[in-house]
Amino acid sequence: MLENLTDRMSKALRNLRGIGKLTEENMAEALKEVRTALLSADVHFKVARQFVEDVKAAAMGQEVLASVTPGQQIVKIINDELVKLLGEGAGQLLDKKPLRIMLVGLHGSGKTTTSAKLAKRLAKEGYRPALVGCDIYRPAAIDQLETLCRQENFRCYTDRNSKDVPKIGRAGMEWAKEQDANLIIFDTAGRLQIDHDLIEEVKKLRDKIVPDEVLLVADAALGQEAVNVAQHFNDAVHLTGIVLTKLDGDARGGAALSMKTITGVPIKFMGTGEKMDDFEIFHADRMAQRILG
Numbered sequence: 001m002l003e004n005l006t007d008r009m010s011k012a013l014r015n016l017r018g019i020g021k022l023t024e025e026n027m028a029e030a031l032k033e034v035r036t037a038l039l040s041a042d043v044h045f046k047v048a049r050q051f052v053e054d055v056k057a058a059a060m061g062q063e064v065l066a067s068v069t070p071g072q073q074i075v076k077i078i079n080d081e082l083v084k085l086l087g088e089g090a091g092q093l094l095d096k097k098p099l100r101i102m103l104v105g106l107h108g109s110g111k112t113t114t115s116a117k118l119a120k121r122l123a124k125e126g127y128r129p130a131l132v133g134c135d136i137y138r139p140a141a142i143d144q145l146e147t148l149c150r151q152e153n154f155r156c157y158t159d160r161n162s163k164d165v166p167k168i169g170r171a172g173m174e175w176a177k178e179q180d181a182n183l184i185i186f187d188t189a190g191r192l193q194i195d196h197d198l199i200e201e202v203k204k205l206r207d208k209i210v211p212d213e214v215l216l217v218a219d220a221a222l223g224q225e226a227v228n229v230a231q232h233f234n235d236a237v238h239l240t241g242i243v244l245t246k247l248d249g250d251a252r253g254g255a256a257l258s259m260k261t262i263t264g265v266p267i268k269f270m271g272t273g274e275k276m277d278d279f280e281i282f283h284a285d286r287m288a289q290r291i292l293g
């Protein structure tokens with residue numbers, strides 16, 4: 001996947017051979033190419049600009065290695081920076097029992113599916129999971145959670161008679177403790193876009209259940225909106241990580257770089273399909289290649 005970019009850059013930097021060092025001037029054209037690649041992968045324009053500035057600073061003054069073309073060298077620097085940035089903290093969750101995880105995100109991002117996928121993964125590591133359904137606005141969401149829990153044999157707490165989400169969360173937590181669960185995953189409601197009521201509700205729920213991990217579940221195809229979504233949720237509930245879903249789709253995934261840069265929180269896992277096992281530790285190297293196109 002890197003070949004396209006490499007080819008384009010090699011062309012742009014052909015006249016660099018033998019110059020010795022990479023400088024602002026002789027990198028300018030290549031960095032423009034990088035910015036274009038990032039923008040076409042739907043990285044937010046401000047994030048793309050900042051990233052290119054960082055790459056420029058890292059590359060400045062480096063000797064051009066004899067064994068590679070300047071274009072190849074710059075692509076490698078860019079790729080390494082991306083892998084480093086995206087890979088920090090991948091797959092890491094707080095190592096404690098009981099562990100309380102709250103999932104937040106927009107409607108349709110994959111929260112309910114991810115609740116069960118995460119429970120399944122952690123059950124294999126010795127946790128006894130219980131899931132708590134706090135998405136009370138969509139009866140289908142409660143049904144979906146119950147179905148997944150039945151299918152996977154997980155304990156599940158739902159309450160169709162209450163509209164008090166923080167209270168449901170608290171009751172679910174107490175119930176899970178009685179069930180001897182040592183992993184409690186809270187599935188929350190989403191909206192099609194960020195709205196004040198949604199944010200207020202997740203804040204109240206968070207205060208009530210005091211989760212160890214707050215994970216933003218985000219569709220890899222979120223595009224330019226990713227910055228806004230990640231920023232709002234992070235400001236409201238202090239995210240501890242991101243789960244990027246639907247990476248089996250054809251989105252270039254620039255949202256990953258945007259969200260990581262804006263929030264500073266790690267992308268921990270990724271969803272790669274609708275099935276329960278389509279869930280992996282986030283692979284920064286694959287993502288970097290995907291973003292660079």
Ligand code: GDP
Nearest residue numbers: 107108109110111112113245246271272273274
């Ligand atoms: P929620 O509204 O955030 O709870 O989202 P759901 O968990 O209901 O997921 C919405 C849709 O996305 C469902 O049809 C899921 O099967 C699907 N989905 C979730 N994660 C993935 C994924 O990683 N890949 C694909 N292809 N579909 C997914």
